[in-house]
Amino acid sequence: MSERRKQFPFPEFEPKWQQVWLERQTFHAPNPREPGFEPAKPKFYVLDMFPYPSGDGLHVGHLEGYTATDIIARYKRMKGFNVLHPMGWDAFGLPAEQFAIKTGLHPSVATARNIGRFKNQLKKVGFSYDWARELTTTDPGYYKWTQWIFLKLYNSWFDPKIKAARPIEELIATRQLEFPDQSEDELRDIVDEHRLAYVTEAPVNWCPELGTVLANEEVVEGKSEVGGFPVVRRPMRQWVLRITAYADRLLDELEFLDWPESIKLLQRNWIGRSVGAQAMFRADGLDEVINVFTTRPDTLFGATYVVLAPEHPLVNRVTTPAQRAAVQEYREKVSTKSDLERTDLAKEKTGVFTGGFAINPVNQERIPIWIADYVLISYGTGAIMAVPGHDERDFEFAQKFGLEIRYVVEPPAPVESCFVGDGTAKNSGFLDGLPTAEAKDKVIAWLEEQGSGKRSITYKLRDWLFSRQRYWGEPFPIIWRNGRHEALGESDLPIVPPPLDDYRPTGTIEPPLAKAKGWITLSDGATRELNTMPQWAGSCWYFLRFTSPDNANRFVDEAAERYWMSGDGARQSWRGGVDLYVGGTEHAVLHLLYARFWHKVLSDLGYVSTIEPFHRLVNQGMILGHDNQKMSKSRGNVVSPDDIIEEYGADALRLYEMFLGPLESTKPWSMSGVEGVYRFLARVWRLAMDDDQEGQWQLSSSLSNVELSAKQQKVVHSTIKKVSEDLESLSYNTAIAQMMIFVNEFTGAQIRPVEALRTLLILLSPFAPHLAEEIWWRLGTSFAGFQGMACEQPWPEWSDKYLAEEEVQIVIQINGKLRDKVNVRKDLGKDEIEQVALASMKVREATRGKSVRKIIAVPNKLVNVVVD
RNA sequence: GCCGACGUGGCGGAAUUGGCAGACGCGCUGGACUCAAAAUCCAGUUCACGCAAGUGAGUGUGGGUUCGAUCCCCUCCGUCGGCACCA
Numbered sequence: 001m002s003e004r005r006k007q008f009p010f011p012e013f014e015p016k017w018q019q020v021w022l023e024r025q026t027f028h029a030p031n032p033r034e035p036g037f038e039p040a041k042p043k044f045y046v047l048d049m050f051p052y053p054s055g056d057g058l059h060v061g062h063l064e065g066y067t068a069t070d071i072i073a074r075y076k077r078m079k080g081f082n083v084l085h086p087m088g089w090d091a092f093g094l095p096a097e098q099f100a101i102k103t104g105l106h107p108s109v110a111t112a113r114n115i116g117r118f119k120n121q122l123k124k125v126g127f128s129y130d131w132a133r134e135l136t137t138t139d140p141g142y143y144k145w146t147q148w149i150f151l152k153l154y155n156s157w158f159d160p161k162i163k164a165a166r167p168i169e170e171l172i173a174t175r176q177l178e179f180p181d182q183s184e185d186e187l188r189d190i191v192d193e194h195r196l197a198y199v200t201e202a203p204v205n206w207c208p209e210l211g212t213v214l215a216n217e218e219v220v221e222g223k224s225e226v227g228g229f230p231v232v233r234r235p236m237r238q239w240v241l242r243i244t245a246y247a248d249r250l251l252d253e254l255e256f257l258d259w260p261e262s263i264k265l266l267q268r269n270w271i272g273r274s275v276g277a278q279a280m281f282r283a284d285g286l287d288e289v290i291n292v293f294t295t296r297p298d299t300l301f302g303a304t305y306v307v308l309a310p311e312h313p314l315v316n317r318v319t320t321p322a323q324r325a326a327v328q329e330y331r332e333k334v335s336t337k338s339d340l341e342r343t344d345l346a347k348e349k350t351g352v353f354t355g356g357f358a359i360n361p362v363n364q365e366r367i368p369i370w371i372a373d374y375v376l377i378s379y380g381t382g383a384i385m386a387v388p389g390h391d392e393r394d395f396e397f398a399q400k401f402g403l404e405i406r407y408v409v410e411p412p413a414p415v416e417s418c419f420v421g422d423g424t425a426k427n428s429g430f431l432d433g434l435p436t437a438e439a440k441d442k443v444i445a446w447l448e449e450q451g452s453g454k455r456s457i458t459y460k461l462r463d464w465l466f467s468r469q470r471y472w473g474e475p476f477p478i479i480w481r482n483g484r485h486e487a488l489g490e491s492d493l494p495i496v497p498p499p500l501d502d503y504r505p506t507g508t509i510e511p512p513l514a515k516a517k518g519w520i521t522l523s524d525g526a527t528r529e530l531n532t533m534p535q536w537a538g539s540c541w542y543f544l545r546f547t548s549p550d551n552a553n554r555f556v557d558e559a560a561e562r563y564w565m566s567g568d569g570a571r572q573s574w575r576g577g578v579d580l581y582v583g584g585t586e587h588a589v590l591h592l593l594y595a596r597f598w599h600k601v602l603s604d605l606g607y608v609s610t611i612e613p614f615h616r617l618v619n620q621g622m623i624l625g626h627d628n629q630k631m632s633k634s635r636g637n638v639v640s641p642d643d644i645i646e647e648y649g650a651d652a653l654r655l656y657e658m659f660l661g662p663l664e665s666t667k668p669w670s671m672s673g674v675e676g677v678y679r680f681l682a683r684v685w686r687l688a689m690d691d692d693q694e695g696q697w698q699l700s701s702s703l704s705n706v707e708l709s710a711k712q713q714k715v716v717h718s719t720i721k722k723v724s725e726d727l728e729s730l731s732y733n734t735a736i737a738q739m740m741i742f743v744n745e746f747t748g749a750q751i752r753p754v755e756a757l758r759t760l761l762i763l764l765s766p767f768a769p770h771l772a773e774e775i776w777w778r779l780g781t782s783f784a785g786f787q788g789m790a791c792e793q794p795w796p797e798w799s800d801k802y803l804a805e806e807e808v809q810i811v812i813q814i815n816g817k818l819r820d821k822v823n824v825r826k827d828l829g830k831d832e833i834e835q836v837a838l839a840s841m842k843v844r845e846a847t848r849g850k851s852v853r854k855i856i857a858v859p860n861k862l863v864n865v866v867v868d
Numbered sequence: 869g870c871c872g873a874c875g876u877g878g879c880g881g882a883a884u885u886g887g888c889a890g891a892c893g894c895g896c897u898g899g900a901c902u903c904a905a906a907a908u909c910c911a912g913u914u915c916a917c918g919c920a921a922g923u924g925a926g927u928g929u930g931g932g933u934u935c936g937a938u939c940c941c942c943u944c945c946g947u948c949g950g951c952a953c954c955a
Contacts, residue, residue: 007907039949046932262872264948269871274954294955307955349953372953379954388954392869393953461953577882659893661881666948673880679908686908734882737892744892747909811888816936818888856935862887866935 007682008689009697009751010649013774018126020773026791027077027128029084031033031548037835039081041318044081045564046073047543049591050088052535053114055099058121059631060639060657060669061623065582067657068730070127070549072580074766075727077128078795084564085128086546088135089115092143093535094210094226097472101504109638111138121641124770128652135549138472142545145555146537147477149598150197153604156480156549156856157194158245165604183432188484196242196601197466199485202234203311203335203377204465211505211512212469213238215534216462217590220347229583232337236509239467239476239531243597247271247459248662250596256575258616260664266588274461277444278381279453281306281358283318284366290314290358293380293458296390297447298439299429302408303385304398306358306369307351309377310334318369320355327371360385361452363429368762372397392418401431409436434789464594466534469511473502473532481526488819497532505732520684539591540598543578543613555607564611576610592617618730621666628668639669651768657731658767677736679770679783683743684764688757688775699782702752715745716756720798723763739764754783765790781852811862812837814846830857837863 021027030037032584046069051062060606073085091111100107122129135142144776148186156165171194175187182190192198205214209229213236218225243250254264276295280717283290290306308315310331319327351372358369374393375384395418398405409423422436430446431439447453454573469474475495477488488495505512513530514520541555545563546556566576592614599613624630625637632638644653655677659668690700693730708716718740724734742760746752757779765772772790780786805826810833812820819840824833835856837843847867854866 225925265872269951273953276955292955296955325922374953374955376954384955389954392954396953458954460951588950659880665881667880670894672894676880680893682908733880733890737882740892809888813887813929813936816887816934821888854935856887858887862936864887864935 004851006649007678008650008685008771011769014124014126014645014650017770017773019419020789021126021128021791022131025132026789027073027081027085027130029130031215031557032563033559038222041080041082043084043564043567043576043581044073044076045084045396047546047582048078048087048541048579049587050542051118052090052093052116053111054095055110055512056633057117058641058759060641060644060653061631063125063582063641063653064621064623064657064660064663066122066127066238067125067654068581068587068618068732069580070125070129070654071658071732072727072730072767073128074791075795078762078766078791078793078796084133084546085130086133086135086549087122087129087131088542088546088549089118089137089857090535090539090542091136091138092473092533092538094212094470094472097503097699098227100472107503108138124645124650125641125653128769129203133546133549135542135545136611138188139498139584140494141552143474143538146474146497146533146541146556147493148490149541149602150474150476151342151487151490151493152294152607153197153241153598154195156196156601156605157191158196158242160245163249165601167605168195176633192485198240198242199237200240201235201237202240204238205231206234207238210404210470211507213465218534222495222669226518232792233337238465241464241466241597243459243464243594244459246597246600247273247461249600250461250593253596253612254601257612257614259614260617262620263585263588263592263619265619267593270461270589270593274458274460276456277440277447277453277454278638279361279385279447281360281385283369284316284359286317286356288314288317290318290369290383292383292385293456294385294387296387296427296436296440297443297453298425298431298434298436299387299390299408300360300362300385301425301431302387302389302403302406303360303367303369304388304406305386306371307375307384307386307394307397308354309372309375309382310371310373311377311640312371312382314383315354315371318354318358319357323353323355327354330371337373339630349393349400351397351401353401355732357659361447361450368399368403378462379460390420391416392420393548395683410746434746463788464597466537467531468534469505469509469530471497471500471512471534473534474527474537475513475532476531479526480529481524483576485529486526493544514590534542536591536594540595541602543581543595544602544608552788562609575615577612577615580616580618581614582620584622588619598681621662621664623660624666624668626668626670631669642843644674648674648678649681649770650769651681655681655736655767659736661733663730663732674743680736680740680743681768683747684760684768684771687743687746687752687760688779699778700752702750703756703757703779703783704751705756705783706751706753708753708756710802712745712749712753712756714829715742716759716803717798717800719763720759720796721803724795724798727766736767739767752778754785759796761790762793762796765793801805808860810836810860812840812843813862813864814843815866816864819843819846828859831861832860837865 048069054676056598058230073083077083081214090238096107100110101762137143155168157168157171159166167190172191205219207214207229210224210227214224214231219231222231223229224231251268251273254267276293278291278293279297281290281292281298283603349372351370354369355373356369357366361365377804386394388394388403388405390409408420408426408428411419411421411423412427413762425431425434425439431443434442444455475497477493477495478485479488498519500512500516502515503512505516511530544556544561548560551557559687595613599608600611602608603611625635627637641653652674656674659677688700689697690701719738722738723735726802746756761772761776769791776786776790807823808826810822810824812822820840822836824836824838834855843865848868852865852867856864
């Protein structure tokens with residue numbers, strides 16, 4: 001098969017042009033003030049979600065998004081933009097480390113090797129990346145600044161008054177002014193409680209197999225996302241980032257982004273803002289108050305018991321001696337349960353009575369206090385008032401344990417049991433008769449008046465667990481002295497991990513860095529933080545670093561950041577950012593939320609010029625194997641780009657990636673489809689080239705500098721129009737279809753106008769750059785008008801005058817059914833086409849002996865004759 | 869369970885301020901070229917009936933609005949994705 005003669009000599013010219021582009025630095029984008037920078041042009045920043053260089057290499061699915069952005073990048077250059085189109089490597093992280101442990105190859109070695117392979121593969125596809133801007137997150141020159149940003153987080157706090165981060169010094173100064181007598185230690189405690197990066201001892205997701213703690217987002221159905229190992233909950237001291245402070249802004253500032261609505265919705269749901277109230281229930285006989293959060297304060301009169309999360313701090317206080325043993329046993333059982341077990345057992349509610357009672361603030365009623373694991377310590381206040389009449393979970397629990405069920409909302413239509421919708425308050429004292437919304441407002445006002453509650457908002461979003469007990473990640477720029485953490489200075493950066501031969505997890509909660517005895521202790525007795533940052537860290541700001549990847553003095557060059565992120569124009573805070581960001585839906589929540597969070601902090605502190613990092617986001621769909629299954633090694637349906645390039649060339653690969661279907665939909669790969677676009681490219685080639693008797697390719701003798709016929713002009717101009725418009729909307733598949741129509745038209749021509757071919761090559765150049773370049777160059781040897789490279793030509797304009805029709809076909813319908821077609825002069829009026837329609841034989845036959853009830857005439861479109 | 873997206877020929881997919889359903893490609897059928905094949909070129913290809921002209925049906929299901937619905941509204945079914953005791 002591979003011995004078969006190629007239909008056009010891509011194995012020769014594809015590497016040739018890749019070499020030429022590289023040598024001439026065709027796609028290098030200079031920064032402002034650098035040689036070659038053209039200030040008159042507008043900027044366009046088009047970015048791929050950079051890959052994690054795994055050991056398996058790329059498959060055709062990865063290349064879909066990369067091809068889409070490359071075509072846009074090439075198109076925008078031809079449209080006269082300064083285009084920033086970079087690529088780099090997200091190289092820290094668990095898979096590389098797991099691989100290293102398995103093979104004994106050091107992660108840095110494996111990573112370097114994988115990057116080499118990925119880069120080679122990408123180069124063979126002919127992508128127009130500015131390789132001078134390549135970056136790697138594991139490079140000390142890069143992670144120095146990741147650590148620097150961490151210091152900014154550590155040394156900042158969120159001021160709720162201005163809803164923005166401020167330097168921690170401002171908080172310290174304020175506190176010193178307000179509380180001059182406060183001790184050094186007290187001040188430290190207050191300040192540490194406000195930092196955007198803080199330490200907390202809390203139940204975390206501990207994965208014994210991986211030897212690390214994981215973020216909630218990295219745990220899927222009670223198992224680790226990487227490897228699928230069991231995860232248990234246990235309390236540990238951890239670094240956490242205060243992303244919840246930004247919950248409202250992360251929510252509100254989504255509005256201005258040009259993102260798919262579905263992705264915005266995913267983020268909104270993830271943040272999970274709930275508006276309601278906190279109500280205070282006194283613990284009967286104790287000097288304690290149980291704070292509960294509810295979104296239905298209007299049902300307070302229906303509360304028949306209170307439930308605390310098993311981990312709630314007041315559990316011990318409210319438990320009576322008689323119940324102590326049972327409570328203790330239950331808490332122990334719950335604490336050792338893994339998340340998986342907890343989820344599995346979700347169907348069956350469990351809980352224990354504490355023996356204690358609480359006083360309902362609205363009616364002073366004494367109701368029992370239970371503990372149950374259906375109440376989560378990490379959400380709201382970790383305690384609820386149970387209203388089994390109007391909450392399904394409480395209803396289920398009350399039924400199981402024989403607790404009272406009381407109905408306090410009258411449903412609009414009768415319901416058998418538990419009713420969770422809105423209705424009218426009843427059995428609720430001063431709320432009786434009020435609709436749900438009003439009852440909520442009234443009871444909140446009442447609670448606030450009484451000092452026993454307040455309006456309150458809660459989020460599902462949790463603070464971001466930021467430390468990992470692993471080796472292959474950024475070390476924290478933090479040391480510990482006398483049980484307190486301290487930030488290292490900026491001049492100490494980067495903190496380079498010690499070279500460890502044995503970087504395996506220790507088997508205990510101690511991170512692997514603990515093994516570097518000489519490294520952990522500093523000369524003055526302080527010890528280093530041993531945790532490392534999670535994989536997300538490096539990808540939170542790489543798009544910024546691309547603007548000036550080699551800057552050694554600052555995390556980004558100020559002018560470069562401003563130029564590429566916000567352009568030269570006025571600073572519209574909501575319009576800036578990467579102009580087009582393309583990647584998979586798997587990052588819809590985590591990466592995109594984390595990056596937005598860091599960006600907002602940097603923005604608040606004045607380090608970046610926009611409030612959002614990515615203005616327009618597009619998710620490419622997944623490419624499935626020929627069997628309609630997700631591509632995976634185990635299924636054996638993975639298609640490697642290397643094989644396609646070998647057989648059909650990079651241009652065919654690029655074109656098929658785009659011809660497959662709409663960028664955003666999931667679609668299966670098919671080899672005969674590749675064959676189809678390959679044939680199309682061969683037809684383009686033969687439009688310009690003939691082979692002689694020895695099989696040598698030479699310029700076709702049919703080529704000539706002749707005028708185009710009207711029909712040819714129309715095809716040329718409608719192709720310019722269609723391709724231009726489709727590129728703007730990323731509808732690559734239909735743009736390619738139109739170029740096929742173009743080629744079909746000219747293949748039949750006896751004499752082929754060079755001018756038409758010239759236009760086609762320019763339009764085709766972003767899609768199939770090698771072929772376009774090669775034919776362009778060959779035509780240039782015999783014809784005028786082919787100076788420079790195809791990829792550097794200005795994008796052609798279409799002229800409507802060639803598209804205008806003198807005649808249009810009008811459809812004639814009878815009772816909505818197609819019965820005839822006639823050609824008429826364009827823009828005939830309603831009455832005129834009506835007459836034409838009525839004159840038609842078909843209409844006369846159909847209306848014979850019947851009465852015409854109505855005629856609908858749409859100029860240039862159709863006439864519909866309605867008869868009885 | 870809740871939220872969201874999507875259902876169009878044998879296949880991937882086009883077409884929507886409501887106006888010729890099936891562009892383009894794959895596959896298939898026939899023809900030209902060839903000793904022959906491959907490649908290429910030309911023609912045809914939604915389904916049913918028919919030699920044909922044509923007739924009827926047709927965009928997951930059932931209904932509605934309309935002169936007219938792939939497109940708008942309601943119902944149900946299916947596929948995919950997200951969330952999942954979040955009070």
